[in-house]
Amino acid sequence: MEVFKNLTIQLVLYEDKKQTIFRCLDNFKNFKVIILDNSNNFKLKKEILKKYKIYKYILEERNLGYSKGHNKIAKLVDTEYLLILNADCIITEENLSNLYHAHIKYKNCGITAPTTFDNYNNQTLNGGLLPENGNRDEIIKIGGDTCFQTILGSALLLKKKDFLDIGMFNENLFLFYSDDDLCRKFRNLKKSVIQIHKSKAIHVHGISKVKNIFKGIYLREFHMTYDELFYYFLSRTHYEKYTKLKKKIANYFFKLILNLIILNFKKSVIYFSRILAFYKFNKLLKH
Numbered sequence: 001m002e003v004f005k006n007l008t009i010q011l012v013l014y015e016d017k018k019q020t021i022f023r024c025l026d027n028f029k030n031f032k033v034i035i036l037d038n039s040n041n042f043k044l045k046k047e048i049l050k051k052y053k054i055y056k057y058i059l060e061e062r063n064l065g066y067s068k069g070h071n072k073i074a075k076l077v078d079t080e081y082l083l084i085l086n087a088d089c090i091i092t093e094e095n096l097s098n099l100y101h102a103h104i105k106y107k108n109c110g111i112t113a114p115t116t117f118d119n120y121n122n123q124t125l126n127g128g129l130l131p132e133n134g135n136r137d138e139i140i141k142i143g144g145d146t147c148f149q150t151i152l153g154s155a156l157l158l159k160k161k162d163f164l165d166i167g168m169f170n171e172n173l174f175l176f177y178s179d180d181d182l183c184r185k186f187r188n189l190k191k192s193v194i195q196i197h198k199s200k201a202i203h204v205h206g207i208s209k210v211k212n213i214f215k216g217i218y219l220r221e222f223h224m225t226y227d228e229l230f231y232y233f234l235s236r237t238h239y240e241k242y243t244k245l246k247k248k249i250a251n252y253f254f255k256l257i258l259n260l261i262i263l264n265f266k267k268s269v270i271y272f273s274r275i276l277a278f279y280k281f282n283k284l285l286k287h
Helices: 002-006 018-025 042-051 065-074 093-105 160-165 178-188 213-234 239-261 265-286
Strands: 007-013 032-037 056-059 081-085 109-117 155-159 192-203
Touching (some): 007 065, 032 042, 042 056, 093 155
Parallel strands (some): 007 032, 007 081
16 A cells, blocks of 8 residues: 555654553554653563564663654655654554545645544544634544644644645643644644544544553643643743742642642642743843
8 A cells, every 4th residue: 555655653752651552553454653752661671572573763861752753763764754643642544544545645745634433432532623722622623634723643644745844843842732833833834734533543532652651640740831831931921920920839839738748649740740830931031
């Protein structure tokens, strides 16, 4: 099939469960796959290479994050198309072929993405409005291929040349909002972002994969706070969110100390992470 020759699957891992990765890779035995593991798990690499034929496998000694990890992989891709994929997003060869041919079909197409469902066949959140334009938590039922302002980064199919030409992901967005920023850049070039009705994938939201609960809380809270501020900073509309957060900082300090005293370490990490993110962004503004 044409799609096998023209498309590379790229995965960025960070403490993903082995069973999750295997379930994902089971669908790609006919594709080139490039993996970058941000947790530098040599044992996992050996197990994957024993079970699957992987085109390239990169171990990183430090966590590069979602954006920088995928940018690094994309430069190594030697096919016309690439699929940016999360290991917890399961898509079959047939559905991936539908995604690929839809991209070819539509003129001025920047990104195609599948329609996603949970394990019980309930549709899950994927396409929607950009964050600055309204509610982004609504699951929109579609009856055919539909253009959206943004698509979640769990599964994005695009041409390598387009991805590189547009500047790839903004590497200041470590974990969140990078998909929104990418979609906004494509739309600014009058290229469509399309959710494909006949391409289906399984993607379950909200499951933490980081083993250490405190590290998981820190990664989520710090990067959600900083990445949101930076995303709006890119369009020079960050002032309102920055001001709101600034007003909360003194209260966060109080809650941080209080929760340390009562030994509620989970909440302590939440407030510490948000405070740290604020000061990192504040430092950016001063430069």
